[in-house]
Amino acid sequence: MSIKWNLDKSHSEVQFKVKHMVISTVSGEFLDFDAHASSEDENFTNPEFEFEAKADSITTKNADRDGHLKSDDFFNSAEFPLIRFKGNEFDGEELKGEITIKGVTKPITLDVDFGGVITDPYGNRRAGFEFTGQINRKDFGLNWSATTEAGGLVVSDNVKLFVNLEFIKQ
Numbered sequence: 001m002s003i004k005w006n007l008d009k010s011h012s013e014v015q016f017k018v019k020h021m022v023i024s025t026v027s028g029e030f031l032d033f034d035a036h037a038s039s040e041d042e043n044f045t046n047p048e049f050e051f052e053a054k055a056d057s058i059t060t061k062n063a064d065r066d067g068h069l070k071s072d073d074f075f076n077s078a079e080f081p082l083i084r085f086k087g088n089e090f091d092g093e094e095l096k097g098e099i100t101i102k103g104v105t106k107p108i109t110l111d112v113d114f115g116g117v118i119t120d121p122y123g124n125r126r127a128g129f130e131f132t133g134q135i136n137r138k139d140f141g142l143n144w145s146a147t148t149e150a151g152g153l154v155v156s157d158n159v160k161l162f163v164n165l166e167f168i169k170q
Contacts, residue, residue: 017160080102
């Protein structure tokens with residue numbers, strides 16, 4: 001029998017970091033997202049993870065930049081409203097799956113820090129995960145580019161992902 005896990009959104013976050021003009025890093029996050037998991041047991045043997053974020057919920061704390069990221073230069077959130085991930089190969093340290101951004105699906109391997117399972121003060125069983133990984137944004141058609149006077153990219157092609165999810169056992 002499969003154990004079902006629902007997201008505790010108040011204890012979860014979906015963030016990214018990307019180099020800006022080679023010299024600094026800009027952080028952002030998606031505010032509207034959901035995830036579900038199932039597993040054979042509380043060790044997450046043979047798990048299935050499903051995750052989606054609404055592309056237009058992106059925030060970098062700069063309205064102009066956020067608008068640009070929602071445009072066709074990047075996510076085209078009007079035509080491609082969801083970013084999705086499905087993963088089902090978990091060895092305790094890595095989760096393999098597929099990520100879909102702007103209609104393009106690619107394989108991805110995420111490093112995983114599985115915090116374990118505990119019982120909270122209300123008797124709920126909770127599981128915590130920290131997922132990290134990296135994608136090349138141009139692999140997904142996020143192709144906007146500009147260069148600095150010195151020839152460096154204004155926005156790096158490589159985007160680091162940081163996803164912290166806490167689940168509650170159904």
